[in-house]
Amino acid sequence: MTKTCVVGAGRMGSALARALLAEGIETRVWNRSPEKVAPLVAAGAHTAESLAEAVAASDVVIVNVIDYAAADALLRMPAVERALAGKVVVQLTSGSPRQAREAGRWAAERGIAYLDGAIMATPNFIGGAETTILYSGMRQAFERHRDVLRVFGGNGVFVGEDAGHASALDTGLLTQMWGKLFGTLQALAVVRAEGIGLEAYARYMRDFQPVVDAATDDLIARVGEGRWRGDAATLATIEAHYSAFHHLLAVGDEHGLDRVLPAALDGLFKAALAAGHAADDFAALMRFIE
Ligand code: NAD
Numbered sequence: 001m002t003k004t005c006v007v008g009a010g011r012m013g014s015a016l017a018r019a020l021l022a023e024g025i026e027t028r029v030w031n032r033s034p035e036k037v038a039p040l041v042a043a044g045a046h047t048a049e050s051l052a053e054a055v056a057a058s059d060v061v062i063v064n065v066i067d068y069a070a071a072d073a074l075l076r077m078p079a080v081e082r083a084l085a086g087k088v089v090v091q092l093t094s095g096s097p098r099q100a101r102e103a104g105r106w107a108a109e110r111g112i113a114y115l116d117g118a119i120m121a122t123p124n125f126i127g128g129a130e131t132t133i134l135y136s137g138m139r140q141a142f143e144r145h146r147d148v149l150r151v152f153g154g155n156g157v158f159v160g161e162d163a164g165h166a167s168a169l170d171t172g173l174l175t176q177m178w179g180k181l182f183g184t185l186q187a188l189a190v191v192r193a194e195g196i197g198l199e200a201y202a203r204y205m206r207d208f209q210p211v212v213d214a215a216t217d218d219l220i221a222r223v224g225e226g227r228w229r230g231d232a233a234t235l236a237t238i239e240a241h242y243s244a245f246h247h248l249l250a251v252g253d254e255h256g257l258d259r260v261l262p263a264a265l266d267g268l269f270k271a272a273l274a275a276g277h278a279a280d281d282f283a284a285l286m287r288f289i290e
Pocket residue numbers: 008009010011012013031032033036064065066067070071074092093094095119120121122123
């Protein structure tokens with residue numbers, strides 16, 4: 001049976017270790033400060049005198065520390081590097097695509113199988129049947145250890161052999177999330193300033209969501225096909241969007257709200273309008289981002 005080791009027992013690392021233990025998978029846990037390991041040992045995890053020892057006793061080494069600098073410093077210690085030869089590293093620490101590719105090269109040069117994963121969830125979702133984790137890197141390692149990886153999330157997806165692709169998709173998806181979360185903050189500021197209850201707002205937002213989702217899907221299709229010119233299928237031109245959008249700055253100014261977010265979007269709209277894109281599709285704004 002596959003033996004695993006979890007490097008890093010923070011919020012996420014502990015959730016990963018607990019998911020393995022819940023499935024009865026032999027798991028060693030190592031953390032910089034040993035006190036975080038104690039509750040996991042109580043739940044059935046093994047410990048080790050050193051990280052090198054924990055790695056030597058495992059087939060699959062799951063890494064989840066704060067960032068790549070911390071992960072690299074641990075994995076590149078000579079004794080750890082030697083112990084890793086012939087094993088699989090599953091790097092679940094958040095990083096950039098470039099950092100992931102560089103780690104993939106480092107691993108390949110040392111005979112270490114490497115998978116880079118992006119956890120699209122918070123710790124409370126670990127182990128859920130629908131939880132998504134994206135993996136890129138060595139396909140063979142993904143196929144071989146699918147059963148272990150499935151323990152973290154039922155929707156474990158291999159997204160490509162370029163080790164950077166899981167991180168790149170993570171960045172894209174989180175950008176979408178931040179767009180929504182920052183948009184929500186700005187919207188709530190307007191709604192509160194106008195004396196409307198947040199519960200009522202939340203209800204109308206849910207009602208409006210299908211329209212936003214359809215516009216997002218349409219935008220992705222148009223950008224993919226390069227259809228940025230206004231045409232019969234255009235849902236709303238840039239001019240139509242702007243006639244509604246420019247109120248956001250006006251309402252914000254009336255109530256003394258911060259301008260930084262709306263001003264950034266206003267700048268993009270104005271650049272597109274000045275370049276003659278008033279009658280074009282919203283997709284034309286992509287020309288001012290890429
Ligand atoms: P955390 O702060 O709870 O844990 C961080 C861990 O990193 C701890 O175990 C700590 O001991 C270790 N660490 C920090 N600096 C270190 C160093 N220099 N050397 C060795 N170990 C060091 O953070 P977390 O929420 O568990 O996040 C861990 C990773 O998982 C991050 O890369 C984070 O971006 C990613 N992640 C977290 C979430 C989440 O919702 N918490 C979701 C997806 C991805």
